[in-house]
Amino acid sequence: MKKIILYAVTVLAFFVVGIFIANFVIMPLIVRRGKEIIVPNVCNLSLETAIEELKKRDLEGIVTERRYDQIIEEGKVIIQTPLPNSKVKAGRIINLTVSLGPETMKVPYLEGVDIEKGKLIIEKLGLKIEVIDYSFSDSVAKDKIIKTEPEPEVELKKGDAIKLTVSKGPVLKMPNLTGKDLTEAKIIINKMGLVLGEIKEIEGSGNKGSVLIQSPKPEQTIAAGDTVSLMVIK
Numbered sequence: 282m283k284k285i286i287l288y289a290v291t292v293l294a295f296f297v298v299g300i301f302i303a304n305f306v307i308m309p310l311i312v313r314r315g316k317e318i319i320v321p322n323v324c325n326l327s328l329e330t331a332i333e334e335l336k337k338r339d340l341e342g343i344v345t346e347r348r349y350d351q352i353i354e355e356g357k358v359i360i361q362t363p364l365p366n367s368k369v370k371a372g373r374i375i376n377l378t379v380s381l382g383p384e385t386m387k388v389p390y391l392e393g394v395d396i397e398k399g400k401l402i403i404e405k406l407g408l409k410i411e412v413i414d415y416s417f418s419d420s421v422a423k424d425k426i427i428k429t430e431p432e433p434e435v436e437l438k439k440g441d442a443i444k445l446t447v448s449k450g451p452v453l454k455m456p457n458l459t460g461k462d463l464t465e466a467k468i469i470i471n472k473m474g475l476v477l478g479e480i481k482e483i484e485g486s487g488n489k490g491s492v493l494i495q496s497p498k499p500e501q502t503i504a505a506g507d508t509v510s511l512m513v514i515k
Contacts, residue, residue: 320375322365324358328379331358339371346378351440355382383438390433391426396447399426403443411442415449423450423505449504457499458492463513466492474505485514 318338323331328344335342342361353359360378363369386406391399396413403410421427430444431437453473458466463480470477485493494512497503 316371317368318371318373320361320363320365320367320369320373323361323375323377324365325353326358327356328358328377331361331377335375340369340373340375342375342377344379345376347381348378349382349384349439350380351383351438353380355380385436385438388429388431388433388435388437388443391429391445392433393421394426396424396426396445399445407439408437409440409442411444414444414446416446417450417452417502417504418448419451421448423448453503453505455495455497455499455501455503455509458495458509458511459499460487461492462488463490463492463511466495466511470509475503476506476508478508478510480510481512482515483512487514489514 316339318340320340321334321338323334323342326334332342345362348359350359357380358377359380362376363373384407386408388408389402389406391402394402400410416427418427425448427446427448430446437443456469456473458469461469467477483493487493491514492511493514496510497507
């Protein structure tokens, strides 16, 4: 009889404990898990702050992606999923995309590279050309890049601009064609890569067909492709 009573008491005790656990432990967890939470906006917050804000609302933030961003600072949240103000259950995982900051690259070494090829390289790197200056150079061929500003290996952000200086070729001085026969003058002009422009005949003393006046003038700085005009004796 005592064993039966002891057995009944034990069963009753387990039953009471079970009810207690169900009412005060399991059910609150179930109810809590079923509670809807409005997702806070954690975009543009640091990762640590974002996770803390989510924890305060019984949500869990995890980083699912890190990527470059030109606007959002490094270490801050770019995107969250679900989106802000969405309704979710307590304990829901919120996926976070975190910024690596602006993407950077080094200025390439472009000295001696053809300007058109240089433009393509700069474009592929995501940089821009601020301005192109042209300058005479005895060491860098015409239409080749002399230098960049900033210099090679300097780190820039994607979208930044650089300045290029491009060669106009070696410094050329206009030869003195005065007194030379027109045929000889044409040969000299052609060899220098110049273009013969207007030829005008005028009255003057000297051999017929010889150069009396020229433009540009002798010793004037010129560049390949410049036009030369002549006045010759009738």
